[in-house]
Amino acid sequence: DALLDLLRRAPKAELHLHIEGTLEPEMMFALAARHGIPLPWPDVDTLRRAYDFQDLQSFLDLYYAGASVLLQARDFEDLAWAYFQRARADGCVRCEIFFDPQTHTDRGVPLASVMQGLNAAIARARRELGLSVGLIPCFLRHLSEEAALDTLEALKPWRDDLLGVGLDSSERDHPPEQFAMAFAAAGALGLHRVAHAGEEGPPAYIWDALRSLHAERVDHGVRCLEDPALVAHLREAGTPLTVCPLSNVKLRVVPRLEDHALPQLLAEGLCATVNADDPAYFGGYLMDNIEACTRALPQLGLREWHRLLDNSLAASFAPDIDRIAWR
Ligand code: ES4
Ligand code: ZN
Numbered sequence: 001d002a003l004l005d006l007l008r009r010a011p012k013a014e015l016h017l018h019i020e021g022t023l024e025p026e027m028m029f030a031l032a033a034r035h036g037i038p039l040p041w042p043d044v045d046t047l048r049r050a051y052d053f054q055d056l057q058s059f060l061d062l063y064y065a066g067a068s069v070l071l072q073a074r075d076f077e078d079l080a081w082a083y084f085q086r087a088r089a090d091g092c093v094r095c096e097i098f099f100d101p102q103t104h105t106d107r108g109v110p111l112a113s114v115m116q117g118l119n120a121a122i123a124r125a126r127r128e129l130g131l132s133v134g135l136i137p138c139f140l141r142h143l144s145e146e147a148a149l150d151t152l153e154a155l156k157p158w159r160d161d162l163l164g165v166g167l168d169s170s171e172r173d174h175p176p177e178q179f180a181m182a183f184a185a186a187g188a189l190g191l192h193r194v195a196h197a198g199e200e201g202p203p204a205y206i207w208d209a210l211r212s213l214h215a216e217r218v219d220h221g222v223r224c225l226e227d228p229a230l231v232a233h234l235r236e237a238g239t240p241l242t243v244c245p246l247s248n249v250k251l252r253v254v255p256r257l258e259d260h261a262l263p264q265l266l267a268e269g270l271c272a273t274v275n276a277d278d279p280a281y282f283g284g285y286l287m288d289n290i291e292a293c294t295r296a297l298p299q300l301g302l303r304e305w306h307r308l309l310d311n312s313l314a315a316s317f318a319p320d321i322d323r324i325a326w327r
Pocket of ligand 2: 016018168196219277
């Protein structure tokens with residue numbers, strides 16, 4: 001397919017990817033064997049068949065259970081290095097990746113192990129793949145703001161290794177405003193701010209992410225279309241939305257990919273980007289998302305695809321020194 005070949009080769013940025021969500025079943029079993037940890041599934045195929053989610057929470061339950069095999073710096077390095085090779089093969093020149101510090105520290109895994117492993121993989125990606133990577137720790141919104149503030153404090157020794165902060169996990173009943181102080185503290189450290197909003201949650205949570213957290217990008221944001229005033233605001237402010245089409249289908253945010261609002265978001269003049277979210281759980285990496293969308297949403301032509309990929313580079317927080325190399 002000529003369009004797909006072109007899109008694969010085109011420079012692009014991945015802006016919404018949870019590194020723990022790149023844990024493929026094969027690696028989950030390999031790491032469990034490395035550490036002698038039992039898993040609640042007998043084999044890889046049974047685990048894959050469990051990837052049949054009803055909603056965000058049913059996915060998160062499995063996702064947090066899977067992360068239990070990540071214990072040492074080497075595990076985080078192996079995980080991230082495997083992902084960076086896939087990202088490079090998909091034509092990514094820039095990856096801004098999320099990780100969930102609390103998912104690890106609350107199990108007794110030192111933050112130093114997480115950071116050491118991720119930093120080693122990031123240095124190798126730059127050296128061997130020419131890939132530029134930024135790291136964004138996310139606060140878990142099902143936990144307290146006090147826990148988020150403690151996490152930010154614990155991250156301070158690695159301030160210069162971080163691009164920004166994010167907010168993820170269960171959206172329902174956890175409005176962004178609960179984390180206003182943690183985001184203000186992150187902003188005072190000069191960190192960028194992004195937040196998941198409008199995935200399962202209402203448009204009011206997107207407003208809240210913008211007003212209470214000063215989010216510079218909205219992760220997902222697809223439900224903004226329910227509020228015309230919000231759409232107008234996002235268009236005028238140029239706020240990027242990091243949209244994850246296969247994720248939205250797997251978590252039943254939309255019934256079928258054919259019904260996805262990606263074309264409407266573009267038609268509204270919004271800065272939409274396409275992203276993979278948790279590729280090991282949702283059926284694919286960035287090019288798998290792009291390929292599935294080219295089939296399910298044929299109204300997206302070359303103009304629209306050019307716009308989406310261009311948006312991803314423009315919406316990234318990459319330094320100018322990286323941008324020079326993309327031109
Ligand atoms: C997530 Cl899809 C999604 N939504 C919210 N939090 C998450 N953490 C990992 N994937
Ligand atoms: Zn996400």
